[in-house]
Amino acid sequence: MGIKTLKHGLGLVCVMAVLAGCSSAPEVEEPPVTTPEPEVTESGSGIDDPGFVSEPVPEPVVELDTVFYFEFDKAELLPEARAALTAHAERLKADSRSIRLEGHADERGTREYNMALGERRANAVRDFLVLQGVSSSFIETVSYGEEYPAVVGSYESAWEQNRRVELK
């Protein structure tokens, strides 16, 4: 994971914090308090082997965001998704790879309606990629509705992370 991804991650956390701050959240449970797992570090002693490096160091591949978030009961792409999706589109045009877009919804509302909402979200990402020149034949969309939450919990920040499309 490169520094770029880390920055993206932080940016997302900030956006979500702002969202959480602004929105009123009627059906909220307290998020569970979790203690972080203690970090395990290799403590064994190793010999310093300088070795001989002859291979060229490859150009680092920038990791792009693969999860795109949506507002409640909405299937419109948020502006912050565009940069990463445009970059995805360039790569997909270059390597003609097939992708799967998995649409998801948060737990609120009915399950089958959320299935439709998840499909709309996946379609919104697909339509954006197609507009950027990606062939639709390389894109499969599927909706899982609220069946596979990314975060289990009945509070705003969990719902925000569950309203998403995952590019795979």
Added chain:
Amino acid sequence: MKHFYLGVVLTLSSWMATAELTIEIQNFVENPTSIAIAPFGWEGTTTLPENIDAIVAADLERSGQFRAVPQSDMLAFPKAGDTIYYRNWRVLKAEYLLVGTISEAAGRYRVTYELYDVFGQRRLLAQPIDGSVSQLRDLAHYISDSVYETLTGIRGAFSTKIIYVEARKAGSGSNKEKFRLIYADADGAREQVIHESDAPIMSPAWSPDGKQVAYVSFETSRAAVFRQELSSGKREQLTNFKGLNGAPAWSPDGQKLAMVLSKDGNPEIYTLDLTTRRFTRITRHFAIDTEPNWTNDGKGIIFTSNRGGRPQIYQVTLASGRVERLTFEGDYNARPRVSPDGKHLVMVHRHNGIYHIATQELVSGDIRVLTETRLDESPSIAPNGAMLMYATRYNGKGILAAVSLDAGVKVRLPSKLGDAREPAWSPYLN
């Protein structure tokens, strides 16, 4: 005499080790009828595997309309009418008294029960019934049905079944979930797994004859509609379209399934004729149309659509294709069902940002919120229209709960192990 013989025996299924659902009654009606159910006399020497009088008492209490007099308060345990001293029951303020005896001969269990009106001092019911040892619960539910109908005038639904979806972690420390389709008595007892998958199972729907269930399964890596025969476990995949394949609902005559498909690019309501295998597209709108359910006469389909901007309930008349909006109050009304008498809609209704189960009187349009819980969904009405079961969250888990259609009675059925969801209440099966 009513005889019980093996009815639906589920094959390709397994009994679960412990009862998955328990019952907690939150609310009775204001003045529940007091009924004393004396311990039934048992002439055998072995211990019976089921306690029939306790099951009848639990059934009647679960309706919210009855309170059972505790057996520890009783002054005597009569087994038949000739040993009843009415004053013993009047002092306990019991309005009715149920007594009975159980005997066994050649593996058949015979239960004779009698119902008495304490204040009128007269017998209202007396009937012998018999069945095998595995049918003792069926005999108990049958007694509950006949007592309930005698005293309320409403047909009992204690002998009915439910099917629901359970999601449970595949093992401790595992992030994977197992999805199970579970068949159980209406009180949650005797649950059996009728289908199990690593992929989600959704939207179970009973055929009107109670012999089949249709549902959505993701086992092929995307959603598809299946139907399954309950007696044999035989399954058939009915759809394999790109996109949504969901929300199956049987027509009242059992000949068709309504469902949502997005094969033409957008979620639309279709019907599938189960004989000709032809799909007919019913709705045409760029908005989301989903969650179809038939009107009781089979001439129309009600469904959820956000064509007005927010999810609301609409009805389409099949002959003309005419679409009419049914709900106007609130900004989220979804997954409608019609009550057996055709007078009410039952649906998920958002009120002050919270998802409740509500009814709407079809003629007046009056909405009534039935539940006080949150994140409520998937209401399913008992065939007698007295109660509905729904899914909600409780202590961080998905559970089933029930409420009467007048909101007076509230019952929780917490799940011990996994998340229980999407209850589907069977039609009458006897």
